[in-house]
Amino acid sequence: MxxxxxxxxxxxxxxxxxxxxxxxxxxxxxxxxxxxxxxxxxxxxxxxxxxxxxxxxxxxxxxxxxxxxxxxxxxxxxxxxxxxxxxxxxxxxxxxxxxxxxxAFERTYFYVLHVSAVRSAMLAGLSGWVHTPLDLDAMRAAAACLIGEHDFSAFRSSQCQAKTPVKQMHQIDIRQQGSFIHFRFRANAFLHHMVRNLMGCLVAVGRGRYPVEWLSEVLASRERHLAAPTFMPDGLYLAQVGYPEKFAVPAATLASVPWGVVWSDPATS
Structure with a gap:
């Protein structure tokens, strides 16, 4: 059984x-x-x-x-x-x-990022943290180049054991809720450290360290050393795994994060 x-x-x-x-x-x-x-x-x-x-x-x-x-x-x-x-x-x-x-035909990850001049002791290990404001519009514009099927070698850990770096990114959403920024990444599969490496790049763009176009250049290069450093794991959550309807796998309970998850809408293609 x-x-x-x-x-x-x-x-x-x-x-x-x-x-x-x-x-x-x-x-x-x-x-x-x-x-x-x-x-x-x-x-x-x-x-x-x-x-x-x-x-x-x-x-x-x-x-x-x-x-x-x-x-x-x-x-x-x-x-x-x-x-x-x-x-x-x-x-x-x-x-x-x-x-x-x-x-499984897809996975969804959340990243919860706290934006505050000082870190919160109550969120240690549960949320990422940056001390400077971020430009959400710039991050959204930069993330657009990642949608679709791509070789994500530039965001792949050297320890990754995946057979291929080519993955299909279905969706990236970025929303703000008070002092938190919530990221949602939905793809058929992810490489080792892929979301954390993407987060490092998106935060770099949000801080104004690189222009929006930089992320598409990094993606096209397929060179890990050209991307930003791997971002902290603290705010990363494996939120949902997608399966064919015939298996009737129960949906995950996404409202369990203490500060609330903004993704009340289901992930759609």
Whole structure:
């Protein structure tokens, strides 16, 4: 039997998603909790790995098991053994063709950026921060060149293991809410550090360090050293993973961020 789970986590205490020999990752904690509940080791397959400090609002995983439990039992039972920074939001039996990673056709990331002359102690690790105002119109204009299918090598980590740097960017939205700027990135898939590298470039344009046209030049160059430094992970959230309707994967709960998420409208192409 294949069971899918929706998982939410605060990435601050963990060394990213992927299991490591000495532990300390979200996957390690989730598999430990599943084992404690099921009384047998269970291996998880994830929709998308997240880095150290990156958060999950709508992460999706699946397991294969012969254990039969109700959806409610999977959720409550697993959460009993999880730390307070990780919580299973839903569980659902899936047909054999479903695969948390390979069945997904798109991913959506949010980045929450706090703009303030001084940093907030209450937002440490939960939001990015810049101390100078940003030009939203310039950032929006610069981001327009990223929409469509492109080689995103200029925004790819040297440690990226993706087979190809070519990805389809469906949507980039930038909205302001008080002292916060909310970014939404929706694509078929993302490269390692891709969103954080794009954020570094957009913030550089927003600060007036580069003209709007600079970002299209960086994209066309395919050279990572020409782009801005990788931006901090603090405000990055894996918000939603898209699957074919036939699997009826529950939508992520996006209103869980303490200061509120402005994306009440669904992501559309």
């Amino acid at each position: 294949r069971i899918a789970f929706g998982v939410q986590y605060d990435g601050r205490p963990f060394r990213g998603w992927q299991s490591q020999r000495d532990g300390g990752t979200v996957q390690d904690e989730l598999e430990r909790a599943l084992c404690a509940f099921a009384q047998t080791p269970l291996k998880t397959i994830v929709a998308g790995r997240t880095d150290t400090g990156v958060h999950g609002l709508g992460q999706v995983v699946h397991i294969d098991t012969e254990l039969e439990r109700t959806e409610f039992s999977w959720v409550r039972g697993t959460n009993t053994f999880l730390p307070e920074t990780i919580a299973v939001q839903w569980a659902k039996p899936m047909p054999e063709p479903f695969h948390a990673r390979f069945s």
